[in-house]
Amino acid sequence: MKRNHWLLAVALPLLLLAGCGAKEPDPGAEAPTPTPAIQIEKPQSQVLHSTDSRSYYTQNTRYDLETMTARDWRPELPRGYQMTAEGPVSDGQALYFVLTRPGESSSKALGRVPLEGGEVQILYECGEHEQIGIAYTDGAGEYYKRPILLRSGERRCFLVNRWGEEEEDSTWLYAWDSASGTCEPVKRLGGHVRFWGEYQGRAVLRDSWEPEAGLFQLDAETGEMTVLLSSENAETSQFVLGPALLIRENFICVGSIFAQNPDGKERVYCLDLETGAVRQLASSDDGYLLVRVQDIWDGKLRVRGSEGYESELWYVDCSTGQKVKGMLADESGTPMHIRAQIGEYYLIDVESERWTKQLWINDQGEPVNSWVNQRGLALIAKEDYWAGRPDYQIFKWEGEQVP
Known part of the structure; x- marks a missing residue:
């Protein structure tokens, strides 16, 4: 018999109740024994991600972990701005995302909107030859990059990369203070510093400029960087200078x-x-x-x-x-893609019953309409994913009947 998971996950401050892969009971079968309650604790990381204790966000969709439903998420943006392809990150109170204002000199800005909705606030607008730091922080190497936001008490810190003829290349740590509503530069971190991941809850930055090349942990509270790896160490220099790093x-x-x-x-x-x-x-x-x-x-x-x-x-x-x-794979044997992790569970891509019409041009240059299956998201216990058990629960769009 296929094993069913009933998970009672406590994600402060939310009670998350989700029956993964739950089916109609078989009258002739013995009722499954519920598993003990599993505590899902959010790791104490300074780096913000696309998931908070209640929801997972993409650029235009919110997946509610309490109701296991999905709905459109489209905040009203300030005039002239549009959201870039990058999705938002959350601190449990608000969402942060990158905006762009198209024109002769396209500029970018960092926006914020409370989780309960409201007006979008512009925290920082890039000047000429400036860019807000973005990177793969979830589902690396497959999906959209997101802005790098760091938690520092009530402050939210981010990286600004600068370049140009009048000023040397530099990366600055900026902080937005929620109490005062002001955004100020904290510290110049280096000339060729970029975000490459996190370790022990802190952002890891790489400086690729020799002879200072190395990997550094950034403390968002103080702006101090400590050496994690140095290019001076011959045994580990390849992990500092390698072109593809994770x-x-x-x-x-x-x-x-x-x-x-x-x-x-x-x-x-x-x-x-x-x-x-x-x-x-x-x-x-x-x-x-x-x-x-x-x-x-x-x-x-x-x-x-x-x-x-x-x-x-x-x-x-x-x-x-x-x-x-033995991990969970599709019909072709390709491992099913993991989007994000929530405690002892993964968010994975699955096929859905939703179809959308797509227009494309054939070899003769003629327009052709076809229906394409949209991908959906599902929640699965990590142990089931690695054991290859398709015991997951799919997010349903609001208004759809949930079996």
């Missing part, structure tokens, strides 16, 4: 390119920051010319291999170097 949990994974290897092959390496162990996780010997790091979930690295039009996705255990088998 930092998640206590792992740093990096992909090398042809030019770095005498044999002309690509490889993926992983450094365990807790043990100091360095391990090769993938290479072009696995059957693909190119190998790329994608994401890390619970110590497992998602790798994409490609050659020509052929490609494949797989997971490798960062601690053992062994390929992960």
Whole structure:
């Protein structure tokens, strides 16, 4: 019999009740025993993400974890502005996102709107040759980048990258104070500093400018940066200078390119920051010319291999170097994509029953209408995902009948 999960998840301050994969009971079968209540505690991280204790957000959709429903989310923006492709991040009180104002000199701004709705507030508007720092903070390497917001008490900090002929390249830490409503520069962090992940709840920045190259942990409270890895260390310099970098949990994974290897092959390496162990996780010997790091979930690295039009996705255990088998996959055997993590659960992409009409041009240059299945989101226990059990609950659009 397929195992059913009834999860009672307490996510402060919200009681999240979701029956994952619940079906109509079989009159002739023994009733399943509910699992004990599972505490979902939000990690104490300075880095804000796309999920809070109640909802998950994309650019135009809110997924409610209390009701397991989805609805359109479209705040009224100030005149002349439009939201970029990046989705918002949440601090449990408000949403923060990047806006752009098209024109001859397109400018960007950081916007904020309370969770309960209301007027969009512009916290910071970029000047010429300025850009607000954005990066993959959820579902890395697959979906839209989001603004980098850091929690510092009641302040919300963000990065501003500057460049130009009159001023050297620089990255500044800015802070918006909710009490005063003002936004002020805190500290100049460096000339070639960018966000690359988080470790122990703090943002990890990389300075790619030799000889100062290194990885640094940024304390949003003080603006101080401490060395995590230095290019002066020959054993770990590849994790500082590597072109493809991913930092998640206590792992740093990096992909090398042809030019770095005498044999002309690509490889993926992983450094365990807790043990100091360095391990090769993938290479072009696995059957693909190119190998790329994608994401890390619970110590497992998602790798994409490609050659020509052929490609494949797989997971490798960062601690053992062994390929992960048996995880939840689609009909083609491709691991189902993880969007975000909520305690002991994942948000994953699944097929939905919603269809949308799409217009495209065929080889003869003629317009053709076709119906395309929209992807949906579902909530699944992590243990079920890695065991390959499709025991998940799909978010229903508001107004649809929930079985």
